[in-house]
Amino acid sequence: MSAPTMKSTHRDAGGLAPEVEAESEVEQLRYERDYWRGLFEQLVENYPKMAVVLDTEDRLAHHNDVAEAVTGFDAETVLGENVYDAYPISEDDETFAQTVTREGQSRTEDEYRSIPTADGERWVQSTGVPLRDPDGELVGALETTTDVTDLVDQQQTITEVQSQVSEEVSTKADSAVETTERVDEAIESTRSLADEQVENMEEVAEEVGSLSATVEEVAASAEEVNERAAKAERLAAQSAESGADAIERMSDVAERSDEVADRTRNLAEQVAAIDDIVEVINDIAEQTNILALNANIEAARAGEAGDGFAVVADEVKSLATEVQSESERIDEIIREIRTEAEETIESVENVADEVHDGTDTIRELVDNQQTIVEVVDETSTGMEDIAEATDDQAVRTEEVASMVDTAADRAKSVSDEVETIADANAEQAAFVSDIAVAIERLESTVDQLDIDETVTIERGG
Structure with missing residues (x-):
């Protein structure tokens, strides 16, 4: 007859409890032992982080798959081995499980530490729980470890970047301070230039106002010159016409000359003929005088009978002498007439030449007058264009004067803006100073984030 089956359903308040059907108490205890061991081993093996168990003799009792991945040592090699034989750590160091076993209480590391692995150093942070038997005796410790190598690398990178950024920002801040000082100097110079520009613009505005008035006067003068040019054109045309009339009259004078x-030449020739006649008369007078002399000689020979003949001879001689005297006078007059005629011919010829030259000159004058008429016409047209352009320029000058006034107002505005910029630059200088202070605080924070000074280096699994 078989022994009765025992069924245990004992359960403490809360927690897990095995439901056991055993024929004996021994079997029941054995089942419960295996149950709880299985749960613990499942917990260690399936824990999502590195998990190891050390006994009080520092032997590795458990080493899960994550521990293999992190350390590079498989479970078959290290299980049952002393931790100093299983892991390449110094005997002067201890694992966190050893620390928890030694202290006898659970805790979590506050800082990161490095551990040796098959692939080199890794940064980790562990939590340890001491393990006790039902009697409360310490039998080992469970260590779960989080691999924070990537986090540490990031923190180190951040620290380096922060340090570099801090240095660069500090340099930039110093440069910004220098730049701000230069900007302040430039603003001061700009303020002076702006004030000077305001004064210059006011002077320019006055000058442009004067220029506008001058351009208006020039426009008026251009219109007056245009009117005078038109009048000169009319006078030049009239002068050309008068010159043409003068050419015709000078041509008539030249012909008459x-x-x-x-x-006069004909008269000189006739006078020359008269001179020949006078010479004949002189010859006749001389011969008559000779005959009278011969008659007197014959009358003297005749005596009283020749007295009457002598009287006639004297009369003939006297007449011959008178004729000769008149002939000589006529000859003298003829010579004077010939001289005058020659001089008159010469003068008339000179006058004719001068008249011809004058005609040519007047013709050239008329041609020049015609050219002047054309030039004056072109000048008149040009003056009309100038007058229109000057009127347009007057309008534009007024617009320029208006723009200069606007520019002067803007220059004053620029001067005011420069004052505003100066104030803003002062605020910027204060802001840069605040940045410098913030950089100092950042450098202090970076120093506190120095991993090499804040983590505890531990050689162990």
Whole structure:
């Protein structure tokens, strides 16, 4: 007859309890032992982080798959081995499980530490729980470890970047301070230039106002010159017409001068003929005088009978002498007439030449007058264009004067803006100073984040 089956359903308040059907108490205890061991081993093996168990003799009792991945040592090699034989750590160091076993209480590391692995150093942070038997005796410790190598690398990178950024920002801040000082100097110079520009713009505004008035006067003068040019054009045209009339009259005078010269030459020729006649008369007078002398000689020979003949001979001699005297006078007059005629011919010829030259000159004058008419016409047209352009320039000058006034107002505004910029630059300088202080605080914070000084280096698993 078999022994009765025992069924245990004992359960403490809360927690897990095995439901056991055993034929004996021994079997029940054995089942419960295996139950709880299985749960613990499942917990260690399936824990999502590195988990190891050390006994009080520092032997590795458990080493899960994550521990293999992190350390690079498989469970078959290290289980049952002393931790100093299983892991390449110094005997002067201890694992966190050893620390928890030694202290006898659970805790979590506050800082990161480095551990040796098959692939080199890794940064970790562990939590340890001491393990006790039902009697409360310490039998070992469970160590769960989080691999924070990537986090530490990031923190180190951040620290380096922060340090670099801090240095660069500090340099930039110093440069910004220098730049701010230079900007302040530039603003001061700009303020002076702006004030000077305001004064210059006011002077320019006055000058442009004067220029506008001058341009208006020039416009008026251009219109007056245009009117005078038109009048000069009319006078030049009239002068050209008068010159043409003068050419015709000078041509008539030249023709008449030629006729006078010809007639004077004819008169000289006739006077020359008269001179020949006078010479004949002189010859006759001389011969008559000779005959009278011979008659007197014969009368003297005749005596009283020749007295009457002598009287006639004397009369003939006297007449011959008178005729000769008149002939000589006529000859003298003829010589004077010939001289005058020659001089008159020469003068008339000179006058004719001068008249011809004058005609040519007047013709050239008329041509020049015609050219002047054309030039004056072009000048008149140009003056009309100038007058229109000057009127347009006057309008534009007024616009420029208006723009200069606007520019002067803007220059004053610029001067005011420069004052505003100066104030803003002062605020910027204060802001840069605040940045410098913040950089100092950042450098202090970076120093506190120095991993090498804040983590505890531990050689162990």
